[in-house]
Amino acid sequence: MPGHPSASERRQSVRTGVVWDGLQGVLDAPVAFQERQAHIIDIGGGTGGFAVPLAELGHRVRVIDPSPDALASLDRRAAERGVGDRVTGQQGDLSDLSEVVEADSADLVLCHGVLEVVDDPAAALQQISSVLRSGGHLSLLVAQRHAAVVARAMAGHFQAARELLDGDAQASGRGHRFTQQEVSGLLADAGFEVTLVQAVRVFADLVPGSLLDLEPGAAASLVELERAVASRPEYLPLATQLHVLARA
Secondary structure (H helix, E strand, C coil), rough: CCCCCHHHHHHHHHHHHHHHHHHHHCCCCCCCCCCCEEEEEECCCCCCHHHHHHCCCCEEEEEEEEEHHHHHHHHHHHHHHCCCCCCEEEEHHHHHHHHHCCCCCEEEEEEEEEHCCCHHHHHHHHHHHEEEEEEEEEEEEEEEEEHHHHHHCCCCHHHHHHHHHCCCCCHCCCCCEEEEEHHHHHHHHCCCCCEEEECCCCCCCCCCCHHHCCCCCHHHHHHHHHHHHHHCHHHHHHHCCEEEEECC
């Protein structure tokens, strides 16, 4: 059926719907940008899952990613969607940011799933702050520690769960995991004002993918449930990820 979302698209909507809601609030704010088009930097944006839809909204997006294969896929996707003139890719990572992006030039920086793998998260946030204009916004998506502890315990990895409970990055196998308090402290130290904290993927990782694929309307209902709990502080410790919006 034309226009019917694929199984992968339904799963993606469940995982990112809350994040898009937060971004839309920033983009739709009155007098949000000096020009109608926002200048957006997407760090680690890969194949353009966020960059291309943002370009379709009329914004200019620059993706910085270490993978040449991902950037090639980004170029193809942007061209296929007719926004190749508004999306550019550049090989690099967060440590290169101040060298490849002009200071005080970005309206919005996306840093999704990147802060976990840098050696010094505090220094990384300082780098991001340096390229944002005054009043510009950061969209930060990070893995949340409490949910990671539970996931490891449920999988039978009790020692890893115990180590991660105390903040041992090595126990996660994938770098840093953050609590809301840690993220808020890091952002404050870097000169950011937190404007929104959202719980992301509270239920999405617990629901069998087969249910979303086979049950009509299940994905849409789950997205609505995720939205309903995203701003409730009691659900933040249960979320796989935290989405934080902050102003420079």
